[in-house]
Amino acid sequence: KNEVEQSPQNLTAQEGEFITINCSYSVGISALHWLQQHPGGGIVSLFMLSSGKKKHGRLIATINIQEKHSSLHITASHPRDSAVYICAGSQKLVFGQGTRLTINP
Amino acid sequence: DADVTQTPRNRITKTGKRIMLECSQTKGHDRMYWYRQDPGLGLRLIYYSFDVKDINKGEISDGYSVSRQAQAKFSLSLESAIPNQTALYFCATSGGQGADYGYTFGSGTRLTVV
Numbered sequence: 129k130n131e132v133e134q135s136p137q138n139l140t141a142q143e144g145e146f147i148t149i150n151c152s153y154s155v156g157i158s159a160l161h162w163l164q165q166h167p168g169g170g171i172v173s174l175f176m177l178s179s180g181k182k183k184h185g186r187l188i189a190t191i192n193i194q195e196k197h198s199s200l201h202i203t204a205s206h207p208r209d210s211a212v213y214i215c216a217g218s219q220k221l222v223f224g225q226g227t228r229l230t231i232n233p
Numbered sequence: 234d235a236d237v238t239q240t241p242r243n244r245i246t247k248t249g250k251r252i253m254l255e256c257s258q259t260k261g262h263d264r265m266y267w268y269r270q271d272p273g274l275g276l277r278l279i280y281y282s283f284d285v286k287d288i289n290k291g292e293i294s295d296g297y298s299v300s301r302q303a304q305a306k307f308s309l310s311l312e313s314a315i316p317n318q319t320a321l322y323f324c325a326t327s328g329g330q331g332a333d334y335g336y337t338f339g340s341g342t343r344l345t346v347v
Contacts, residue, residue: 214276216276
């Protein structure tokens with residue numbers, strides 16, 4: 129069983145919709161990272177969370193330590209948000225499978 | 234220049250050949266990693282190094298070796314390439330203090346073994 133599980137695996141939405149991607153993780157992961165991989169392949173680190181909530185522009189990431197659960201939200205989604213979003217835990221980055229997000233205009 | 238540079242960007246090689254993928258960084262981070270990405274399997278850790286004298290196997294190290302030549306350089310070798318090593322390979326670094334701790338990825342090396 130993967131230590132980090134994401135859902136959904138694929139998500140298609142219309143421009144402007146509020147997006148939520150979920151991540152559950154196992155015991156022993158003390159910090160969680162959210163990454164974004166664009167169609168060209170490049171990977172960018174979005175957030176690192178060990179507690180609470182972080183916001184950057186239209187992106188919001190939350191984490192619930194007790195429930196071992198994190199969510200990534202995108203407000204007012206835009207086609208340029210289309211990418212694969214990956215959550216990853218622990219010092220060596222144990223990756224979830226990724227969520228492929230497509231935002232249609 | 235990119236913070237983490239991988240060379241080559243693309244490579245096609247024949248089965249049985251030795252190949253080296255190189256990674257250099259200007260972040261000043263001590264920790265460096267090699268991952269491979271396969272369709273449907275996500276990213277998996279091959280090797281990691283927490284400083285120049287520290288090398289550790291990851292989840293899928295068989296068939297690979299690494300060398301940490303300096304803080305800024307971490308190379309991955311395939312001693313005898315085989316077709317199921319065809320994948321997208323990423324080098325990454327991590328560092329920073331507290332809330333600034335983060336990862337930086339290279340652009341990836343697309344390797345095809347024929």
